[in-house]
Amino acid sequence: MKEEFLAIIEKTLDEVLPKPEDRPAELSDAMRYAIGTGGKRIRPLICLASAVAAGGNAEDARYPAAAIELLHNYTLVHDDLPAMDNDTERRGRPSVWAKYGEANAILVGDALQALAFKAAAMASRNVGRIVAELAAAGVGVVQGQVEDIRRSAPAVPSVSSVPSVPDISFIYRHKTADLFMAAAVMGALAGGGDDRAVESLRAYALNLGLAFQHEDDLLDGDSPYSREETERRVRDATAAALAALEGLPGDSSPLAALAQSLVGRKK
Amino acid sequence: MKEEFLAIIEKTLDEVLPKPEDRPAELSDAMRYAIGTGGKRIRPLICLASAVAAGGNAEDARYPAAAIELLHNYTLVHDDLPAMDNDTERRGRPSVWAKYGEANAILVGDALQALAFKAAAMASRNVGRIVAELAAAGVGVVQGQVEDIRRSAPAVPSVSSVPSVPDISFIYRHKTADLFMAAAVMGALAGGGDDRAVESLRAYALNLGLAFQHEDDLLDGDSPYSREETERRVRDATAAALAALEGLPGDSSPLAALAQSLVGRKK
Numbered sequence: 133m134k135e136e137f138l139a140i141i142e143k144t145l146d147e148v149l150p151k152p153e154d155r156p157a158e159l160s161d162a163m164r165y166a167i168g169t170g171g172k173r174i175r176p177l178i179c180l181a182s183a184v185a186a187g188g189n190a191e192d193a194r195y196p197a198a199a200i201e202l203l204h205n206y207t208l209v210h211d212d213l214p215a216m217d218n219d220t221e222r223r224g225r226p227s228v229w230a231k232y233g234e235a236n237a238i239l240v241g242d243a244l245q246a247l248a249f250k251a252a253a254m255a256s257r258n259v260g261r262i263v264a265e266l267a268a269a270g271v272g273v274v275q276g277q278v279e280d281i282r283r284s285a286p287a288v289p290s291v292s293s294v295p296s297v298p299d300i301s302f303i304y305r306h307k308t309a310d311l312f313m314a315a316a317v318m319g320a321l322a323g324g325g326d327d328r329a330v331e332s333l334r335a336y337a338l339n340l341g342l343a344f345q346h347e348d349d350l351l352d353g354d355s356p357y358s359r360e361e362t363e364r365r366v367r368d369a370t371a372a373a374l375a376a377l378e379g380l381p382g383d384s385s386p387l388a389a390l391a392q393s394l395v396g397r398k399k
Numbered sequence: 400m401k402e403e404f405l406a407i408i409e410k411t412l413d414e415v416l417p418k419p420e421d422r423p424a425e426l427s428d429a430m431r432y433a434i435g436t437g438g439k440r441i442r443p444l445i446c447l448a449s450a451v452a453a454g455g456n457a458e459d460a461r462y463p464a465a466a467i468e469l470l471h472n473y474t475l476v477h478d479d480l481p482a483m484d485n486d487t488e489r490r491g492r493p494s495v496w497a498k499y500g501e502a503n504a505i506l507v508g509d510a511l512q513a514l515a516f517k518a519a520a521m522a523s524r525n526v527g528r529i530v531a532e533l534a535a536a537g538v539g540v541v542q543g544q545v546e547d548i549r550r551s552a553p554a555v556p557s558v559s560s561v562p563s564v565p566d567i568s569f570i571y572r573h574k575t576a577d578l579f580m581a582a583a584v585m586g587a588l589a590g591g592g593d594d595r596a597v598e599s600l601r602a603y604a605l606n607l608g609l610a611f612q613h614e615d616d617l618l619d620g621d622s623p624y625s626r627e628e629t630e631r632r633v634r635d636a637t638a639a640a641l642a643a644l645e646g647l648p649g650d651s652s653p654l655a656a657l658a659q660s661l662v663g664r665k666k
Contacts, residue, residue: 150538155569159545210509215481215501234482235548238505239541242477242512246537249516253530260526263516270513271417274506278426281502302422 133386134177137190141176142169144198148251162232162240163247166209167202168223175200175311177390178340179319182333187381188323196262196318199252203266204311206244207273209237216281245270258321265321269314276306300356308348309341325381333387335376340391343369347394370395400653401444404457408443409436411465415518429499429507430514433476434468435490442467442578444657445607446586449600454648455590463529463585466519470533471578473511474540476504483548512537525588532588536581543573567623575615576608596647600654603643607658610636614661637662 145167150160176197183193212219212227213234220230229237252266253259280303316337320330346365349355355362373391377384412434417427443464450460479486479494480501487497496504519533520526547570583604587597613632616622622629640658644651 156542156546156549158549159542206509210505213505215505236545238477238480238482239545239548241509242473243538243541245509245512246534246541249530250534250538253527253534259530260520263520263526263530267513267517267520271510271517274510274513275423275426278503278506279423281506282423282425 133181134389137177137180137386138173140180140190140194141173141197141201144194144251145201148195148198148202148247148254158232158236159240159243162228162236163243165231166205166228166240166244168205168225171201171223173201174344174390175204175315178312178315178337178387179322181384181386181390182316182319182337183323183325185333185377185380185382185384185387186320186323186325186329188325192256192324193319193322195251195254195256196266196322197315199248199266200269200311200315200318202244202248202251203270203273203314206241206248207277209241209244211277213237252318255318255322257324262318262321265314265317269310272306272310276303276308276310279303280307304342304345305338308345309338312337312341312344323382329380332376332380336373336387336391339369339373339376340394343373343391344394366395400448401656404444404447404653405440407447407457407461408440408464408468411461411518412468415462415465415469415514415521425499425503426507426510429495429503430510432498433472433495433507433511435472435492438468438490440468441611441657442471442582445579445582445604445654446589448651448653448657449583449586449604450590450592452600452644452647452649452651452654453587453590453592453596455592459523459591460586460589462518462521462523463533463589464582466515466533467536467578467582467585469511469515469518470537470540470581473508473515474544476508476511478544480504519585522585522589524591529585529588532581532584536577539573539577543570543575543577546570547574571609571612572605575612576605579604579608579611590649592648599643599647603640603654603658606636606640606643607661610640610658611661633662 149164149167152160154160179193179197179200180190184190208222209228211217212222213229219227221227228240232240249263249266252263255262279299283299313334316333317330320333343366346362346369350362370391374388377387416431416434419427421427446460446464446467447457451457475489476495478484479489480496486494488494495507516530516533519530522529546566550566580601583600584597587600610633613629613636617629637658641655644654
């Protein structure tokens, strides 16, 4: 089922992105470069699988799925900028600013965010609620990012750059879980799920996002907790994500498989 | 009527912007700083007045009006960045990046764009079409900006930096008129206008945007045309904007007054 989902995602991204000949061609080219191919597409997979778990079809959620991937990728383009993380590489290739210049990278990110909302507005039902979820996540992800920058560049230089525990939970919630939740909720809404299904899938995605972020810290070796504590948090959040899937009207096995695949993953 | 419209705009912007205490407070503060007060609010005025001209009430369009102002201001925040125009001042105050730093300014612009779509999704009718219009303008304004940068930094250094005539029309259309058109069309849709009213108001706003941009060139002294030719273009576009207002179901006098006030304006 994952291969079928990935085919829907790539087809829809190709449909909504500017054609290579659309003017200015440099922008169209850079937007397509930023989205790339062969990424893991975790967020749009959550979106399509949530439509299925809510009792609908994966196709129902194809535009929201493209939307969440466009939004996620705009954040990566901007995160890599010299004024932010100053990364010259992303996924083994030059980052967008390294390849197209800093001004173009700012604009590419801006256009990807606008295009995300254009795609979300193409959903065939519940458009208002879907756009509102995406927009809330779009604000939230920036709130998490600003808090993260503020923590890692403290006003008092002697303060440790490892965030304190309460900030960590705010940052994880917003930097990572907000987009996972928007993906799941948009999918549920696009699939015609009722409010109970929507909230179950929101709980699934919140916990999946937290598990994902703790796992990321293990892989990067920069968890604010001990290894044992971080591993415990990954297990607990994964279990909570799986528990939230009980009682859904549709097939939730793709979402369960996704949660299990993230535990012990490699970069 | 303009004062009443401005009160609606300021009240709605204040309602949708993060509260000063919302976390992270630095982001909330910077977003409010970027939106400022006392701006001319031309685009949201077009939006509210278009709702009235289409036969609805100004209040119907207050969220789309806030949305277009948020979108416009995010473009200003990003335009001022060092990698773009490198402007340290805006409206007589430090620009956002000069006051809050470059990383925060990138993120403030990103959050303002997301918030624009959150506001647009709060419209009480035609949400899907309203969001689609805003998103199309959001992509278009970046296309105009990239083309403008490409023209003013030509690959061949000996080429004049004054854009050639066909590019000018693409840039004006997208950099300026796209947001004017989205403002008018969103207002018409929020006010319950029929397709004929929507398209009349789109034509009004396209011509108003072109007049505005040519007038701007006169004020800045950097028109690609002679002064006489530029003045003729302002007059013709203004006349076309006024002609488009004929036959609308509601009161179009605020839109007519707006078009007339832009001719011969000062910076």
